[in-house]
Amino acid sequence: MTAPDLFQPLPVPASLLGESPFWHPTERALYWCDIPGKQLNWYQPHTGQHRHWSFETEPCSCAPLMDGDLVLAMRDGLWRFSPATGKRQRLASPPYEPAKERFNDGKADARGRFWVGTIYEPRDPALAALYRWSDGELSRQADGITVSNGLAWSPDGRTQYWSDTKAHTIYAFDADPATGEVSGRRVFATFPVKQAGQDLSTYAGRPDGAAVDSEGCYWTAMFEGRRLLRLSPAGEVLQTVHLPVQCATMPCFGGDDLRTLYVTTARENRPAAELAEQPWAGQVLQMRVSVPGLPVNFVHA
Numbered sequence: 001m002t003a004p005d006l007f008q009p010l011p012v013p014a015s016l017l018g019e020s021p022f023w024h025p026t027e028r029a030l031y032w033c034d035i036p037g038k039q040l041n042w043y044q045p046h047t048g049q050h051r052h053w054s055f056e057t058e059p060c061s062c063a064p065l066m067d068g069d070l071v072l073a074m075r076d077g078l079w080r081f082s083p084a085t086g087k088r089q090r091l092a093s094p095p096y097e098p099a100k101e102r103f104n105d106g107k108a109d110a111r112g113r114f115w116v117g118t119i120y121e122p123r124d125p126a127l128a129a130l131y132r133w134s135d136g137e138l139s140r141q142a143d144g145i146t147v148s149n150g151l152a153w154s155p156d157g158r159t160q161y162w163s164d165t166k167a168h169t170i171y172a173f174d175a176d177p178a179t180g181e182v183s184g185r186r187v188f189a190t191f192p193v194k195q196a197g198q199d200l201s202t203y204a205g206r207p208d209g210a211a212v213d214s215e216g217c218y219w220t221a222m223f224e225g226r227r228l229l230r231l232s233p234a235g236e237v238l239q240t241v242h243l244p245v246q247c248a249t250m251p252c253f254g255g256d257d258l259r260t261l262y263v264t265t266a267r268e269n270r271p272a273a274e275l276a277e278q279p280w281a282g283q284v285l286q287m288r289v290s291v292p293g294l295p296v297n298f299v300h301a
Contacts, residue, residue, distance in 0.1 A: 253293020
């Protein structure tokens with residue numbers, strides 16, 4: 001499947017590193033973060049309105065609360081943020097040294113528990129971890145990776161996905177929807193690691209953000225691979241969607257029927273020749289798909 005005729009960019013400014021898109025069903029709008037741009041974005045397709053909020057530190061992921069506020073995972077901790085007032089209130093302090101580590105991919109499970117992983121920015125050793133925020137407490141659930149990404153759940157909530165982008169590996173856990181406990185960590189899918197000096201034309205990318213559709217298939221953005229992959233619940237590649245940009249970061253499903261696939265992308269630190277050839281780098285791309293996705297889960301404060 002090829003890209004140019006499938007995708008169109010949203011008519012909004014490009015992000016440096018777009019991440020954490022989600023479709024808000026009552027607002028009928030898309031939210032996403034620009035991590036190094038230190039902005040949260042909002043776009044409503046049926047009106048064409050675009051809003052953004054700027055911060056002094058990086059917003060790394062976002063998820064909705066039932067009262068219209070959001071949970072923001074930022075370098076300086078977890079926060080409740082009000083789009084209406086622009087004010088934020090701390091929910092949890094960062095469980096790491098912010099000079100070397102920050103939150104990254106974060107989403108709520110079906111019971112409203114907010115899960116969020118970290119990036120260990122020196123990259124070595126693998127000190128990043130996965131946390132769960134519930135009942136006002138932040139608890140460490142898994143570790144031993146470098147770049148936490150790929151959070152998603154199967155439709156029945158009994159399988160939880162988590163990836164280490166640097167290791168080119170997606171993991172799966174057995175999840176207990178009632179308690180939120182995870183166990184049985186195993187490799188769900190793995191991909192060839194990029195070799196020193198390897199040309200990007202021969203590189204398939206590494207797994208970044210992800211989403212699950214209503215058939216239980218896992219869509220992963222392959223960063224630097226210029227593609228999305230749709231994997232079966234057994235980890236088999238069912239579909240490859242080639243993109244008009246090198247660096248996709250995360251897909252999500254939106255629109256009233258959840259059949260619009262939105263994909264955030266990156267342009268930060270990309271070569272000038274690549275950006276000249278790929279003018280949509282950093283844009284949020286959209287395409288229609290035949291299988292709808294799962295609706296966003298709201299955080300229970």
